[in-house]
Amino acid sequence: EAGVAQSPRYKIIEKRQSVAFWCNPISGHATLYWYQQILGQGPKLLIQFQNNGVVDDSQLPKDRFSAERLKGVDSTLKIQPAKLEDSAVYLCASSLDIAIREQYFGPGTRLTVT
C-alpha cells in the first residue's frame, strides 16, 4: 500500500512570494491533515479535512494560508504572501476516518523563505 505522497520535497522562495504544496493521502483515507513543523518543535496542526469538508482550521493563519480538498482525495496548501517565519516543514497526514486517531504522515515539504 502506497503511503502519503507530498511534493515538492524542498522549496526556496523569497518573502512576499506565493507557494503551494500538494498532498495525496493513503488510498481510502477520508481524513487529511496539514501540519507545520518549525525546526526543533513538534508538528502543529493547521487544518483537518473529512472528505472535502473542513473539520477544523482554527490554527490556520487565514490571512495568508489557504487549503482545499475539492474532490475529497488530494489536497493543496497555499501560502500567499510568504513571511520569513513561515520557514518550516509542512507535513501532510491521513487517517482512515476522523474517528480513527492513528495518522500516517508523508515525508513533508521543507520550505525556506529568504
Place this chain on the structure above:
Amino acid sequence: GQQLNQSPQSMFIQEGEDVSMNCTSSSIFNTWLWYKQDPGEGPVLLIALYKAGELTSNGRLTAQFGITRKDSFLNISASIPSDVGIYFCAGFINTGNQFYFGTGTSLTVIP
C-alpha cells in the same frame, strides 16, 4: 493551544540500555499516540493508546496511557543504534477534534 511536555528533552545512552520517556499535560486526553521521526522524514506511528491504564507493546517498545489521562509513558528495551531519532507523543481530545504534539525527546544511542 494545549501544551504537551515531554521529558527528558534529550537522552544519550549506551547500546543495550533501556529507555524511559514521558509526556504530561494539564488537560485530559482521550487518545495518546507515540511517533518516531528521523531527520528529513515525517513522523512514523509507533503505538496508539485509547483507554486509561492501557499498556501496549510493539516489539521492544511499550507505552502506557496514564490513569489520570493527563500523561503517557514510552519505554524502549535493549536499545539499538537504529532507535536514534526524535520521539513525539501526541494527544487527542474528542471535543472539538483537537490534536496536539509534544515537544519531543531526542534519543542518541552510543554503540
